[in-house]
Structure formats: structure tokens, C-alpha cells
Amino acid sequence: MMIQKKDRFESRSGKVYEIAGKWDRDFILAPIEESDDECLIYTPGEIEEFLETGYFKRVGGRK
DSSP, rough: OOOOOOOOEETTSSSSEEEEETTTTEEEEEEETTOOOOEEEEOOOHHHHHHHSSSSEEEEOOO
């Protein structure tokens, strides 16, 4: 699966995150809500696992 900057994912809790960039090989996910300033960092394998288990679902891509 190809994951790129600006791809968006929604968590089970309903929060939407956008791929902000990479830190070495890991992905940085930034919340799209301006009031939320907690970013997440996951390895490519973790992102794939979250998508497979339904923890995250893809809700959009590059704009």
C-alpha cells in the first residue's frame, strides 16, 4: 500500500489524522482539528496493521 503525505485516516474514536511527513522511515500523523496538537508516529508496519484491523480507515488522499 502506498502512503503519501496528505493522506488522511480516521481512527475508531472518530479523530481524523493526516500524514504530515516522515521521521526517518516512520510516518508522522497530525490531527486535522486545530485544537488538537498531539501528533502520532508509527512505523509503516504499524500503519498497515491498523488498517487491516480497522483501527484506522482511509478517508482521503492528497488534495
